[in-house]
Every structure is written in structure tokens, then in C-alpha cells.
Amino acid sequence: MDFSTIAGIAGGHAEARAIQVATSLGLFESLSGTALDEAAIARAVGCDRRATGLLANALTAIGLLAKSSGRYTLTAPAARHLLAGGPEYLGDMILFDAALWSEWGRLEDSIRSGAPARTPDFFQSDPAATARFIRAMDSLVRARGDARWTAAHLDLSGVxxxxxxGGGxxxxxAEFVDRWPGLRGExxxxxxxxxxxRRILAERASGALARIELRPTDYRADRLPGPVDAIFMANIIHSEDEAMNQAIAAKCFSALAPGGLVAIKDHIMDRDLVEPPAGAIFSLFLLLTTRGRDYSFDETAGWLRTAGFVDLALTELPHPPYTSAIVTARKP
Ligand SMILES: C[S@@+](CC[C@H](N)C(=O)[O-])C[C@H]1O[C@@H](n2cnc3c(N)ncnc32)[C@H](O)[C@@H]1O
Structure with a gap:
């Protein structure tokens, strides 16, 4: 690692904020299919001309805009991932990150105290916050393609x-039921x-929604419904502590039919909890907002074995763009 790399990472908040603010202002949409100068962009987003020009120049330096003869256009990656409504739109995830900016400001407090920077309520107490959180999950998974990859590689024959x-x-x-005719989802x-x-699925996957039952369930407080042939969970164990993850594994075991499959998708860390790097860094976000962190394969496998599962296996998704892995196991 050299000076420029350290300095670039240490100042990375400036780039993050530039992208978050541009997303929030609708700046990328103002350039959809057109080239505008700073005055026209400022008019479109309702902001100060000089300041908008500085933001557009910064976005050009980052590589999201191109500038020629004083006019700006979207680069291909920006057009692909930053225009609202596109199939690989990442903007809902960016807006969720932007909403948690003040929590990052309290990282030092959390490191000192060990406590999260906000109540870990999964954004359930305010409908607008719930929508921002759940649309963020949808946006990230669709933009990166995790759901498509998982549906293509997780063997659900016989399920x-x-x-x-915690399917969010x-x-x-929606990808699973599309990929496997006859499969019913809960x-x-x-x-x-x-x-x-329900709103998200009705907007863009109404065929899949007809084959998915939405069942209110609290995995902390309730027994899980069932029996079912398979239980999938993505990005769940990383939000909970070790004792709750052991309890979730036991509840999954009870809710599965004999021979049933459990599949846990998450950052699955090495024993030192430093690989994959994305998981080690994401654990700081989890410290701020949840009771959890990213866990190793040994820890995850331990909960499953203690619950009674057998045939444990680990499948890593190809990196890049993916950073996660899937642990599967069977109920005997
Ligand atoms: C990080 S999101 C993951 C969503 C989805 N699995 C994905 O990977 O895109 C965590 C999900 O767990 C849900 N959740 C949190 N606490 C829960 C609980 N006690 N019982 C059931 N679901 C819960 C949240 O509502 C949210 O949908």
C-alpha cells in the first residue's frame, strides 16, 4: 500500500457524499439521455449554479459524468446503475447509506462503548424508514445480481x-419461483x-407474487411456521448475536420437514474475521446498526451442527462482484 492509496481511502467520505447528494437531488436523472451545462443542471435540480458545477466536476473526476465543452453527460456505469427505475438501479441503497450518515459520525462512541449508534429495530417503527431500508435491500441485490446468481446455483430440485x-x-x-416451476414461496x-x-413485488413481479405467501413472523419471539422443505436466509445472521443465531438455527431445524434444506447466505468470514475484506469493513456498519457482526464458517457451522443439521457445505459466490457465500446443511 502506498501514500496515494492510504490518502484516497482516508478521504473516501467526500466521494461517498458527492454520490449520495447527487442521487438525492436527482442530478443523474437530469442528465438522462441529454448533455447539459452547469446552469441547466442547477435549474433542473433546483440548486445553486456555482455549487452544482463543483459537484458535477467532482462526479466527473470520480468517473460518473463526462465533461466536454462545458457540458456534462452520464458515463455508461452511471446510466446503468444510477438512473431511477432501471433494472440495475443502485440508488435506493445509496439513499439508505445517506440516511445513516449521522450514525457513521458516532463510530468512535460505538468503538469506545461497544453499543450500537441507534436502536437496532430494523427500521420498523417508521413506515418511511422501513420502505427506505427494504427498497435498499432490493436495489443492492438486483443491481449486483445476487438473487439471480443464487437462483441459478442453489439446487432446489425436489423442494x-x-x-x-427475513426475506425483506x-x-x-421471486427469482426462486421464476427459476423452479411448481415451487411455492413463503x-x-x-x-x-x-x-x-407486497408493494415492491406487485410493482414488478406480480406473477411471482401469486406464488408467494407473505406470513408475518418474528424469528426472535415466535416459533417458525412450517413444515417447509427448505429455508433460505440472506443477511440475517450478521444482524444478530451468537446466542440468537443458535436459537434461529434450532427454530429452522424444527420448521423443516425431514430431509429439509437450510441455506444461509452472508459474508462468511475466515477464522481471523478479516477475509473477505468487504465483510470485515461491513462489520463496522453492523456494529453501528445491529447486535451482530459478520461470522466465520466455523461459527456458522457450529450453530447448525448443534441444532442437529448434517451435510454442511460452503459455496463461495464469484468475486467480484459478489462478496458473500452460502452455507447449506440438511435436516436428517
Ligand atoms: C438485512 S435485511 C435482509 C433482507 C433480505 N434477506 C436480503 O438479503 O435482501 C434483514 C431482514 O430481516 C428482517 N427481520 C429483522 N428482524 C426480524 C425478526 N425478528 N423476525 C423476522 N424478520 C426480521 C427485516 O425486516 C429485513 O427484511
């Missing part, structure tokens, strides 16, 4: 009913999340 525990927007379930999540999921 008639699959539950997605239902992005994975989305097990908290009621405020399910209300957002």
Missing part, C-alpha cells in the same frame, strides 16, 4: 415449499417489512 426467513423485499424468492418477515414487500 415444493421454500421459506425466505422478496427479491430472492416470505417470513415482520409485518411492516411485508407491507413494503
Amino acid at each position: 415444493r415449499t421454500i421459506a425466505d426467513l 423485499p422478496g427479491t430472492y424468492l 416470505l417470513w418477515d415482520l409485518q411492516p417489512t411485508l407491507e413494503v414487500a
Whole structure:
């Protein structure tokens, strides 16, 4: 690592904020299919001309805009991932990150105290915050393609009913039922999340929605519904502590039919908890907002074995763009 790399990472918040603010202002949409100068962009987004020019120049330096003869256009990656409504739009995830800016400002407090910077309520107490969170999950998974990859590689032959525990927007379930004719899905999540999921699925996957049952479930407080043939959970164990993850593994075991499959998708870390790097860094976000962190394969496998599961296996998704892996196991 050299000076420029260290300095670039240490100042990375400036680039992050430039992208977040441009997304929030609708600056990328103002350039959809057109080239504008700074005055025209400023008029379109309702901002100061000089300041908008500085933001546009910064976005050009980052590589999201191109500038020629004083006029700006979107680069190909920006057109692909930053125009609202596109199939690989990342903007909802960027807006969620922007909303958590003040939590990052309290990282030092959390490191000193060990406590999160906000109540870890999964954004369930305010409908606008729930929608921002759940749309962010949908946006990230669709933009990067995790759900498509998982549906293509997770063997669900012989599975008639699959539950997605903490399935959020239902992005994975919609891909699963599309990929496997005859498969029925159950989305097990908290009621405020399910209300957002129903809207998202109705907007763009109404065929899949007809084959998915939305079942209000609290995996902390309730027994899980069932029996089902498979339980999938993505980005769930990283939000909980070790004791709750052991309890979730036991609840999944009870909710599965004999021979049933459990599949856990997450950052699955090495023993030192430093690889993959994205998981080690994401654990700081989890410290700020949840009771969890990213866990190793040994830790995850330990919960599953203690619950009674057998045939444990680890499948790593190809990196880049993916940073996660899937741990599978069977109920005997
Ligand atoms: C990080 S999101 C993951 C969403 C989805 N699995 C994905 O990977 O895109 C965590 C999900 O867990 C849900 N959740 C949190 N606590 C829960 C609980 N006690 N019972 C059921 N679901 C819960 C949240 O509503 C949210 O949908």
C-alpha cells in the first residue's frame, strides 16, 4: 500500500457524499439521455449554479459524468446503475447509506462503548424508514445480481415449499419461483417489512407474487411456521448475536420437514474475521446498526451442527462482484 492509496481511502467520505447528494437531488436523472451545462443542471435540480458545477466536476473526476465543452453527460456505469427505475438501479441503497450518515459520525462512541449508534429495530417503527431500508435491500441485490446468481446455483430440485426467513423485499424468492416451476414461496418477515414487500413485488413481479405467501413472523419471539422443505436466509445472521443465531438455527431445524434444506447466505468470514475484506469493513456498519457482526464458517457451522443439521457445505459466490457465500446443511 502506498501514500496515494492510504490518502484516497482516508478521504473516501467526500466521494461517498458527492454520490449520495447527487442521487438525492436527482442530478443523474437530469442528465438522462441529454448533455447539459452547469446552469441547466442547477435549474433542473433546483440548486445553486456555482455549487452544482463543483459537484458535477467532482462526479466527473470520480468517473460518473463526462465533461466536454462545458457540458456534462452520464458515463455508461452511471446510466446503468444510477438512473431511477432501471433494472440495475443502485440508488435506493445509496439513499439508505445517506440516511445513516449521522450514525457513521458516532463510530468512535460505538468503538469506545461497544453499543450500537441507534436502536437496532430494523427500521420498523417508521413506515418511511422501513420502505427506505427494504427498497435498499432490493436495489443492492438486483443491481449486483445476487438473487439471480443464487437462483441459478442453489439446487432446489425436489423442494415444493421454500421459506425466505427475513426475506425483506422478496427479491430472492421471486427469482426462486421464476427459476423452479411448481415451487411455492413463503416470505417470513415482520409485518411492516411485508407491507413494503407486497408493494415492491406487485410493482414488478406480480406473477411471482401469486406464488408467494407473505406470513408475518418474528424469528426472535415466535416459533417458525412450517413444515417447509427448505429455508433460505440472506443477511440475517450478521444482524444478530451468537446466542440468537443458535436459537434461529434450532427454530429452522424444527420448521423443516425431514430431509429439509437450510441455506444461509452472508459474508462468511475466515477464522481471523478479516477475509473477505468487504465483510470485515461491513462489520463496522453492523456494529453501528445491529447486535451482530459478520461470522466465520466455523461459527456458522457450529450453530447448525448443534441444532442437529448434517451435510454442511460452503459455496463461495464469484468475486467480484459478489462478496458473500452460502452455507447449506440438511435436516436428517
Ligand atoms: C438485512 S435485511 C435482509 C433482507 C433480505 N434477506 C436480503 O438479503 O435482501 C434483514 C431482514 O430481516 C428482517 N427481520 C429483522 N428482524 C426480524 C425478526 N425478528 N423476525 C423476522 N424478520 C426480521 C427485516 O425486516 C429485513 O427484511
